[in-house]
Amino acid sequence: MSQLLLEIFSEEIPARMQPGAARDLERMASDRLKAAGLTWDALTTYAGPRRLTLVIDGLPAATPDRNEELKGPKTSAPAQALEGFLRKTGLTQDQLVERDGIWFAEISSKGRATTEVVAESVDDIIRHFPWPKSMRWGTGTLRWVRPIKRILALFDGAVIPFEVDGIPSGDVTEGHRFMGAGQPFAVKDFADYRQKLERNFVLLDAADRKLRILEGAKAVCAARGLALVDDDGLLDEVSGLAEWPTPILGGMAPQFLGLPPEVVQLSMKVHQKYFAVRQPGKEGLAPHFVVVANVEATDGGAALAAGNAKVLSARLSDAEFFWTEDQKVGFDAWNAKLKDVTFHAKLGTLAERVDRIAALAREIAPLVGADPAQAEQAARVSKADLASGMVGEFPELQGIMGGYYARLAGQPDAVADAIRDHYKPQGPGDTVPTAPVTVAVAMAEK
Structure with missing residues (x-):
């Protein structure tokens, strides 16, 4: 039994597309090889910033010989039916077998070399790969998420010879774009491939990249007496941006800690892909961030940290502007704007929806032990922050910002909490509101 190693090396693959690409490669390869009659012991795919990799262990050298019997028309059927069956099978009438008044075709075919099957399968996979977005380049007709540079294809250590739209297969790949040897290198098998990639500053497995990010981020924070704010979604994304994450x-200006922590953290995450940092034992964030670079800088990352701090400062200055300006506007002006926002063509404006939610919240309130007046009050301003500048910039903060603005406006805590949490639960992993006023508004909203 032999090993198949395939790598499709290209320009940078968007991080959000990498997990799906690994699954699609596994599915498409499995389907095509199974259809050819091949079996194997283990199949694994990897996706990274510049490569999709497939390794299959335990493949036979050839597909098995096939013997199949096809049932044809009755011997009494019209001649046209028999002629069609003969065309389908490629046989002549004297090669058919008659049993119980029915024609049968017995077809035997020799197995095909696995390398031949793989070459055809890879060509088909590349040409029909379901990228959410793809592009053409040069003068070719091939489409891929980004231009393909190389195709590595080895079976039992030998190159499988083929080409796809003028791109030949080979035994050569490349390491890190900026570090390492700086030259393409040949590999013999998967173990050699993985070892040489790591030697050239490429971590093939996304799980290894995540671990390096997590351990490294916690270490640089701990060295300053700080702690990393965990963010699994950001970790998944950043692991697809760097082949050798560092x-x-x-640091950032402490003045920005006057913003709600959700604003600071979301600005870091959405715009810059930074991790937020906190001080152990204290609420809120610390005036620091963790950026994941794709190089090991000779100055320990000082220049990179300074440059990223400037960019973050500009982003947070924008957020600070929205925070300040929103406080000058208020709920009445925002609610007035909702009259011009269509909720649904058949259900009226967003303001009309708010009226319905408020009426329902007042009715539900006694049933859940909430004050009807407070429930209605919270419902009437629950959607106001949708018209605010901050939520316009960060839609993910709807409800959260409304809660902050309500407290600044002197609204009762029960009302502010209801505005903040009335969208919950937003999935099976989310918390369920328990405060009576929040429960009333959340149920009415849904």
Whole structure:
């Protein structure tokens, strides 16, 4: 039994597309090889910033010989039916077998070399790969998420010869774009491939990249007496941006800690892909961030940290502007704007929806032990922050910002909490509201 190693090496693959690409490669390869009659012991795919990799262990050298029997028309059927069956099978009438008044075709076919099957399968996979977005380049007709540079294809250590749209297969790949040897190198098998990639500053497995990010980020934080704010979604994304991820601790102006922590953290995450940092034992964030670089800087990352701090400062200055300006506007003006926002063509405006939610919240309130007046009050301003500048910039903060603005406006805590939490639960992993006023508004909203 032999090993198949395939790598499709290209320009940078968007991080959000990598997990799906690994699954699609596994599915498409499995389907095509199974259809050819091949079996194997283990199949694994990997996706990274510049490569999709497939390794299959335990493949036979050839597909098995096939013997199949096809049932044809009755011997009494019209001649046209028999002629069609003969065309389908490629046989002549004297090669058919008659049993119980029915024609049968017995077809035997020799197995095909696995390398031949793989070459055809890879060509088909590349040409029909379901990228959410793809592009053409040069003068070719091939489409891929980004231009393909190389195709590595080895079976039992030998190159499987083929080409796809002028791109030949081979035994050569490349390491890190900026570090390492700086030259393409040949590999013999998967173990050699993985070892040489790591030697050239490429971690093939996304799980290894995540572990390096997490351990490195926690280490640079701990060295300054800080702690990393965990963010699994950001970790997944950043692991697809760097082949040799190197966390670096940066600092920001303490003045920005006057913003709600959700604003600071979301600005870091959405715009810059930074991790937020906190001080152990204290609420809120610390005036620091962790950026994941794709190089090991000779200065320990000082220049990278300073440059990223400037970019973050500009982003947070924008957020600070929205925070300040929103406080000058208020709920009445925002609610007035909702009259011009269509909720649904057949259900009226967002303001009309708010009226319905408020009426329902007042009715539900006594049933859940809430004050009807407070429930209605919270419902009437629950959607107001949708018209605010901050939520316009960060839609993910709807409800959260409304809660902050309500407290600044002197609204009761029960009302502010209801505005903040009335969208919950937003999935099976989310918390369920328990405060009576929040429960009333959340149920009415849904």
